[in-house]
Amino acid sequence: MTDNTVNNFRIGVDVGGTKIEAALVDATGAVLNSARIPARHGNAAVVEDIVSVARQAAGTRFDEVSAIGIGTPGTVDSATGHVGNIVNLDVVSLDMGPEVSRLAGVPVHVENDVNAAAVGAAVLLGGADGLDGTIAFLNFGTGLAAGIVQNGVLLHGYSGAAGEIGHIPVEPHRLKCPCGQYGCLETVCSGAAVGRLWPNADPPMPDLIRCASRREAKAVDVLDMVVRAIGDTIQILAQSVDPRLIVLGGGMAKTGEPLVEVITAELRRRESQCRFLESLDLPARLRLAPAGQPVGAIGAAMAA
Ligand SMILES: [Zn+2]
Incomplete structure (x- = not known):
């Protein structure tokens, strides 16, 4: 944490069945800004919406963001960023991590939504x-x-x-x-x-x-x-x-x-x-x- 003060911001994105929410956080997990949009269906729309809500949450600090983390329903391979069967969003198979990373130009990590909420609760209640x-x-x-x-x-x-x-x-x-x-x-x-x-x-x-x-x-x-x-x-x-x-x-x-x-x-x-x-x-x-x-x-x- 000594020489890394420039890129200490991260964006977290919570993909839900009806809305997608993003938060810009600092190194301690404190929320600096957040945004939410209604969720659209299909692979392309989901990827576009994740990047769009992430940009909204980051505002002018998007260039200082070191990583985007995504929590999503479905079957998640967190090692590759692949997600299967997000039933409510008509997604059957999506390389969510790689596709969001390509569009946003930032490293992306994907977790299932329960795991993401577990980390969030641990940060907030620890x-x-x-x-x-x-x-x-x-x-x-x-x-x-x-x-x-x-x-x-x-x-x-x-x-x-x-x-x-x-x-x-x-x-x-x-x-x-x-x-x-x-x-x-x-x-x-x-x-x-x-x-x-x-x-x-x-x-x-x-x-x-x-x-x-x-x-x-x-x-x-x-x-x-x-x-x-x-x-x-x-x-x-x-x-x-x-x-x-x-x-x-x-x-x-x-x-x-x-x-x-x-x-x-x-x-x-x-x-x-x-x-x-x-x-x-x-x-x-x-x-x-x-x-x-x-x-x-x-x-x-x-x-x-
Ligand atoms: Zn059972």
């Missing part, structure tokens, strides 16, 4: 200990997946599948999963799954918790099933990588404190039966993903 240790980010979105950041570095694994815990089957006699297995965690405790199990409201989770707190029988049953699956998810993550912080993110986490309360109650119930679990004190490690900040864009920039 506190006095910064990026030390392991921080796990649980994304309760359309699917269920985790991003794992160790001392500021993403854990990808051998094939890029580290953190894909949504397809661990824990209830063999329950619901069929689109992946082909039965009883995957994702069939019960992803945002989309809760929407199917509790179709009475949008968003479903705050309403489900409210109805369960009024002792409505059906709500109590559904919430119990969902929260047990969340408890299993958290234990699998916690007992595999022993993270310092467990961040709850994705659409369902916007439920906020009521969600933290029901998860805490479930973990405390389990602790009361298990001294080992009690010694881990997992409720103390739970955090909500920061609201009102471009977490995915910040993380994409810092992972670049």
